[in-house]
Amino acid sequence: MTDRRLTPANGRVAALHLAGQVAAEKYVAGTAMQIATPVTDLCAAPEGARDRQLLLGADVTVFEDRDGWSFLQATDNYVGYVRSADLGQVQPVSHFVATMGTHAYSAEDFKSPQAQALPFGTRVVVRDERRRFFETNVGFVPKSHLRSLDRPFADPTTVAQLHFGVPYLWGGNSTRGIDCSGLVAAALMACDIACPADSDLQRAGLGAPFDDAPRRGDLIFWEGHVGMMVDADTLLHANAHHMATVYEPLGKAILRISAQGDGPVLVQKRL
Structure with missing residues (x-):
């Protein structure tokens, strides 16, 4: 029996590599996309129970976009549905939030309006380095709160x-x-x-x-x-x-x- 959590197939569509292994109306290669909101639920079904969550900048492969929900697979192979509005185009993420949380500001000033609140592990694109902030795709983030993806933690x-x-x-x-x-x-x-x-x-x-x-x-x-x-x-x-x-x-x-x-x-x- 296949594990539905790890099997990119829902009856209507299935991943191309599953052709001949599972029943589906069509088999597709899928489209590479990224999570575009700080945190989104990955659900067992549209409007269904939360299985887990995906964070900003996480890469996914989308097999179907239907009625505002996208059927997809994350890079750890977990399969489910997220709201299509929470997805965006793939961007070259370079850093991740390495503190319990941080804020992305609308300007290079900690008194400026907050653009987004970002939890640990969210991934962003650093576009420019300023004195105290990185300018990212989601706003200005304190430099001390971000860590380059090529410098993972050791413990x-x-x-x-x-x-x-x-x-x-x-x-x-x-x-x-x-x-x-x-x-x-x-x-x-x-x-x-x-x-x-x-x-x-x-x-x-x-x-x-x-x-x-x-x-x-x-x-x-x-x-x-x-x-x-x-x-x-x-x-x-x-x-x-x-x-x-x-x-x-x-x-x-x-x-x-x-x-x-x-x-x-x-x-x-x-x-």
Whole structure:
């Protein structure tokens, strides 16, 4: 059985490479586009439930634009629908927001009107460098808040810690709201490490199992949940119990998650 999250086919259209493998009225190569709004929901169906989110500057391949919704696939292979109005033409993004968030201003002045609020990980085109700001495709952004794409972070755990206190949001992928797998994906992708979007896919595709004491950066998986170790004893995870990204002693988290009926740890993975 195909996984609809990873299969670019909806019955009407399918990716060209799926011809002969899945049923569709037509098979198309798709059109390269980019997310053109700070955060947009990637939904299971038009007007449907949010599966996850995509951020400004993310590359996508669009297979169908119908009734204001675009059926597409993201670069991590995740498939779904976003509002067509949230898409734009491909631009040569060069930098990403490397702080918890920032503002793009309408002029080279922090007192000027805000053009957009940008969460961590959004990608922009730097067009000019000024004394304190970069001029970008979405406005003037403080230079200290952007990082060149060719200078990824080195430690995923440091990136995850930037998200401490971010409110929990099912399917969230930004510092406006994030869930457990979104936190792991944000941390790894900022370090230029490929990462699937959902915890079951991360459990299957990331790292190698280990049996010794946890280390910084290790991933702990439950059924439907994942967290990242900050040190040998402390787990950082976005969870609905605290409705936030929090630090929690691993032993306490294991007992609490089991007591609430979500089972034991399934596997520990080391990247």
